[in-house]
Amino acid sequence: MPRKPAKWLYRLIYRSVKLLSPKYEIIGTENLPEGGCAIIGNHCHMYGPIAAELYTPGPHDTWCAAEMMHLKEVPAYAYRDFWSHKPRAVKPFFKLLSYLIAPLAVVVFNNAHTIEVYHDLRVMSTFRTSVEKLSQGHRVVIFPEHAAPHNNILCDFQENFVDMALLHYKKTGEALRFVPMYLCPALKKMLFGAPVVFDPGVALAKERERVCNALMDEITRLALSLPKHRVVPYPNMPTGEYPESKPLTDYTAKP
Numbered sequence: 060m061p062r063k064p065a066k067w068l069y070r071l072i073y074r075s076v077k078l079l080s081p082k083y084e085i086i087g088t089e090n091l092p093e094g095g096c097a098i099i100g101n102h103c104h105m106y107g108p109i110a111a112e113l114y115t116p117g118p119h120d121t122w123c124a125a126e127m128m129h130l131k132e133v134p135a136y137a138y139r140d141f142w143s144h145k146p147r148a149v150k151p152f153f154k155l156l157s158y159l160i161a162p163l164a165v166v167v168f169n170n171a172h173t174i175e176v177y178h179d180l181r182v183m184s185t186f187r188t189s190v191e192k193l194s195q196g197h198r199v200v201i202f203p204e205h206a207a208p209h210n211n212i213l214c215d216f217q218e219n220f221v222d223m224a225l226l227h228y229k230k231t232g233e234a235l236r237f238v239p240m241y242l243c244p245a246l247k248k249m250l251f252g253a254p255v256v257f258d259p260g261v262a263l264a265k266e267r268e269r270v271c272n273a274l275m276d277e278i279t280r281l282a283l284s285l286p287k288h289r290v291v292p293y294p295n296m297p298t299g300e301y302p303e304s305k306p307l308t309d310y311t312a313k314p
Contacts, residue, residue, distance in 0.1 A: 069170035072163075076109060081244065083114050087251035087281075091116060092236050095193030096254065097223070099274050100240035101213055101282075102202035103291035110242050111200045112171050114249055120192050121200040122185070122220075123173040133161035144295055174199065186223045193227055193235065200240075203271075204293040211302040212241075212282045213275055214293040218267040224257035234259060239274045241281035245288040252277040 091098075098115065100107055111121045126136035134157040142153035174192065176185050189199050204214040224235035236254040243250070255273045258266055282290065282304050289301045 065166045066170055068166050072167060073112075073171075077113055080109060080113065081247045083110055083242070083247050083249040085114060085116065085249050085251075088116055090238055090251045090253055091198070092238075092254065094196045095227075096198050096236045096238050097189075097193075097220075098198050098200045098238045098240050098251070099216075099220075099278075100200065100202055100242055101278060101291075102204050102293050103242055103244060104293075104295070106244045106291055107202050107242055110249060111202075115198060115200055117198055118172075118196060119198040119200055120172045120174050120189075122176045122189075122202070123168050123171075125175040125177050125181075127164050128168045128173070128175055130161055130165050133164045134158045137161070137164070141295060182219075186226050189223045190227045190230055193223075194231060198238075199223075206294055209275055210279060212279045212290055212304065216271040216275060218271050221257070221267040221270045222263065224266075224270075225259060225263060228257065228259045237270055237274055239277040239281065241278045242291075243282065243285055243288060244291050246285055248285065250281045250285075252281050 098111075098119070100111070102108075108121060108123070111119070115121075124136060124140075126132040134154075137160060138154055138157040142150070142157065145153050174185060174188050176182070192199055201220050203216040203218075203220050205217050207215040209215045221237075224237070227233065227235045235257045237257065238254045239252040241250045241252070242248075255270050255277070257270065261269070285304065288304050289298075290304055292301060
């Protein structure tokens with residue numbers, strides 16, 4: 060399969076999505092360093108990747124599940140990740156839909172500014188590609204949530220994305236900056252917070268934990284600095300069940 064299938068179709072989809080999608084107000088760009096950095100944000104279903112592609116300032120590349128970029132792997136991944144929680148009566152429809160979207164997913168995710176993400180030994184290719192992009196001055200966008208609740212804003216982060224900072228340091232001698240991002244579809248805002256700087260002198264396991272906790276805290280702070288709004292959560296659920304943000308004075312952080 061060619062690397063850039065049906066680029067003309069992607070351009071049409073891109074223009075259509077940009078026309079129909081909400082335009083976000085971008086706040087806090089002074090927190091984005093010159094040159095390469097990692098932007099770490101809340102996934103909020105499809106809104107995160109779409110907003111990242113359309114509105115991330117400067118050259119950028121977003122981590123994308125490799126399964127969504129390969130025709131034979133899309134159906135199983137899409138059904139499991141997006142629709143497996145659906146009621147039994149409608150599951151056959153969504154299984155069919157997972158096959159129908161596969162060709163379109165391949166076109167979109169292979170033409171967008173993406174980096175393939177693997178969860179096996181091939182993850183080293185993800186890190187190497189990311190470090191190369193950082194060295195070129197790109198911003199690498201990552202949505203690391205997984206299905207373990209953290210608070211009413213976020214799910215916990217998978218921590219291993221932090222490892223690319225060590226590879227980046229070994230290659231360039233520079234400490235990578237992780238910039239927290241909160242995307243708020245309800246208020247049409249994309250907020251960037253204070254960077255968290257990787258410390259290569261700390262044991263990697265401890266640094267993973269520190270970086271992730273600092274990023275989750277800052278993303279939560281960004282969310283709660285806004286007027287009360289519906290948060291688009293990581294887990295798939297009916298819109299009416301989306302949690303509300305709370306004022307800073309009402310918020311109790313996860314112990």
